Amino acid sequence: DAGITQSPRHKVTETGTPVTLRCHQTENHRYMYWYRQDPGHGLRLIHYSYGVKDTDKGEVSDGYSVSRSKTEDFLLTLESATSSQTSVYFCAISDSTSGLRGTDTQYFGPGTRLTVL
C-alpha cells in the first residue's frame, strides 16, 4: 500500500459540531485529493490540492474546507457537520512523474467512516 494514513478511522459526532479529518502521506507526492463514498454514487471529489497552500474545489465541496500547510498533510474540515455528511471519506495521492496530466495513478488511503447524528 502507498504510504497514506487517515485519522481518525471512525468518528461519530453530532449535528452542528466541527470535524477535522487528517490525511498524511510519506510519499512526497504533490497532488492530494479528498473524496466521499456513498452508496449508489461511487466516489465524488470534494477538494484537491496541487501543492502546499494550493487547493481547489471538486464537485461536492459545499460545507467542506481544506488546508495544506505541509506536503505530507491534507486536512478536511466540516465546519458544522450535518447528517448529509455521513459518509466514508477517502484521501488519495498522485504525482506528476509522467508529465502528462491525468495519467498518473491515484493511490487511496484506508478511509474514515464518519457518522453525523
Added chain:
Amino acid sequence: AQSVAQPEDQVNVAEGNPLTVKCTYSVSGNPYLFWYVQYPNRGLQFLLKYITGDNLVKGSYGFEAEFNKSQTSFHLKKPSALVSDSALYFCAVDGRGSTLGRLYFGRGTQLTVWP
C-alpha cells in the same frame, strides 16, 4: 462533461468461469481510464489503466481490460474467476480541462464469485 457508467450493479459468476465487468465512458478528447477494486472496509486498490497504445491492458491479479474507442467502452475481464475476486469494482475516467488529474468514478459493480 466527463462521465462513467457501470450498467450492472451486481455481477455473479461461478469460480473458474470468465468474468466481465462493464464500463462505458463519455469524455471530450482522448480518455485516460482506470479500474480500481475495493474489498470490504478497505480503500480502493489500483488494478490497471489505459493511457495510450495497445487496446488490451493487463493489470494486477490476472485482470485485463479492453479499450474500445468506437464503443466508448473499457470492460474489465478475467479468464478464470476466483472466490477471492469478490469485491466492489470501480471504473474511472480522467476529467480533462482545468482540473488536474481529476477522476470521475462510476457507481461501482459488486462482483460475487461463488464456489
